[in-house]
Amino acid sequence: MVSRRTAKMVAIGVLVAGALVAESKKEFHYTVGPKAGVSVMNPYGSISVRPSTNNMVVVNAVLHSDKVEVDNSQTGNRVDIQSHLLAGADAESGRVDYEVLVPSDASVTLHSSTGSLHAEKLHGDVSLEGPGATVDVRDVSDAHVHVKTMNGPVTLNNIQNGHVEVDSLSGDVTLTGVNGPLVQVVSTSGRINYIGDFGNSGEYRLTSHSGDIEATIPEWTSADVVAHSVRGEVHDDIPLQPKTHTWFPVDKGRAFAGTMGRVAVSSTVVLRTFSGKIHLRKRSEKQ
Amino acid sequence: MNCVELQESLAEVEIDDGGSVDQKAHLRNCPHCSALVDELSRIVAAASELQAADEPSPRVWNSIAIQLRQEGLIRPQPRRPVVPSFTARWGQTRWLVPAAAALLLLVGIYVRQESLPNQLAKHAAAVEIANPSGLDDEDLMQEVAANAPAMQPEYADNLRRVNESIEDAQSAVNDDPNDPEARRALMDAYQQKSMLFEMAMDRP
Numbered sequence: 001m002v003s004r005r006t007a008k009m010v011a012i013g014v015l016v017a018g019a020l021v022a023e024s025k026k027e028f029h030y031t032v033g034p035k036a037g038v039s040v041m042n043p044y045g046s047i048s049v050r051p052s053t054n055n056m057v058v059v060n061a062v063l064h065s066d067k068v069e070v071d072n073s074q075t076g077n078r079v080d081i082q083s084h085l086l087a088g089a090d091a092e093s094g095r096v097d098y099e100v101l102v103p104s105d106a107s108v109t110l111h112s113s114t115g116s117l118h119a120e121k122l123h124g125d126v127s128l129e130g131p132g133a134t135v136d137v138r139d140v141s142d143a144h145v146h147v148k149t150m151n152g153p154v155t156l157n158n159i160q161n162g163h164v165e166v167d168s169l170s171g172d173v174t175l176t177g178v179n180g181p182l183v184q185v186v187s188t189s190g191r192i193n194y195i196g197d198f199g200n201s202g203e204y205r206l207t208s209h210s211g212d213i214e215a216t217i218p219e220w221t222s223a224d225v226v227a228h229s230v231r232g233e234v235h236d237d238i239p240l241q242p243k244t245h246t247w248f249p250v251d252k253g254r255a256f257a258g259t260m261g262r263v264a265v266s267s268t269v270v271l272r273t274f275s276g277k278i279h280l281r282k283r284s285e286k287q
Numbered sequence: 288m289n290c291v292e293l294q295e296s297l298a299e300v301e302i303d304d305g306g307s308v309d310q311k312a313h314l315r316n317c318p319h320c321s322a323l324v325d326e327l328s329r330i331v332a333a334a335s336e337l338q339a340a341d342e343p344s345p346r347v348w349n350s351i352a353i354q355l356r357q358e359g360l361i362r363p364q365p366r367r368p369v370v371p372s373f374t375a376r377w378g379q380t381r382w383l384v385p386a387a388a389a390l391l392l393l394v395g396i397y398v399r400q401e402s403l404p405n406q407l408a409k410h411a412a413a414v415e416i417a418n419p420s421g422l423d424d425e426d427l428m429q430e431v432a433a434n435a436p437a438m439q440p441e442y443a444d445n446l447r448r449v450n451e452s453i454e455d456a457q458s459a460v461n462d463d464p465n466d467p468e469a470r471r472a473l474m475d476a477y478q479q480k481s482m483l484f485e486m487a488m489d490r491p
Contacts, residue, residue: 151444186475230469230472
């Protein structure tokens, strides 16, 4: 006669085995040429993209159940990966987690509704979109970075010489060391936090309707700064050379406009909110 | 024809005569679109009435004549006929009078029309607040329910936020239609709502 303890152990073993059987891994390899295009569409689950050491695209996918399958194809220099939900799939059973290696000059498009989207050390265009996705992009240079989220937080770190556009409805956006000819962030209620030096003689446009905007910059920044809030407050910790002529009335507490650093190499910085606070902070030596 | 299709068709086809068969059928059954079309028709009617009110008064013509005389563009003739004619009165420069009058009339109409959008904006703004963007929020939530039911609460929350931002900005534009920052905030708010719709329609 089988003891109760033994029966429990067998039952637990069956359950674990069942789960492991349901979860499966798949791997795909593609050879591509320069400036390949790679697209991953994944309703549920995370996508992480890193550079490969050769001209291969390697896709590792972990499927959490048999209610989802991975459709994959290559057309010329373009690779398309799509998670295909089968009947009865939901956010849990339809989940796939991807780890993708691509040549560093590849253009990458990632889409996930709920998972995290991560890209790093790339030189090709990066486009990340997902209503609830958490977005993390770092160490990207000489490329366009486009991010579109609804409420997922967005973190950009060390994006150099980039054309950066971020649209977020309610997620917070944090940019650290992000410089380029254009850096634009638009949010409805998310906070925008910029830590950097507005370098590259670029154009920086940070706009939020009700979220606060905080920019922390060193004293030696060269920038032409305009900040305006229709109904919120603005604060400026850094002395600016006031502009003599602006297209809007510079009401104290609601707007400021001025120049800092060397005009010849200055960037254009426009900070706008409707009701959020704007704060231009001086970076301390420790930061 | 659904609400989105009807609103798109308004830009292409005028429905002064009631519209196409599809449009009529939709308007019969959709009080929301019917109210929108009524409001648009009222705005168009109001615009034409404002233009009609721009005809300058006879005093304008007198002012033109006085100004031209002062500038020496009009010189008195040595002999005046018993019944002076227009050409005799104005001499070689007679063509300047109607040209100047036409120019002043155009300037007046232009200035008036520059203020027309502000009046229309106020009227339209009063209409818009009831339906912040003209985009049907119910269509959005139905799309989300079909494509991403697990995310309905997030979409509903963000829809509320973006509608509030549109109402905020609209209110600021109503207070001061000439405030460029308020108008920009309104445009940004509409673009954010458009992005929300795109996300809901986009199926990964």
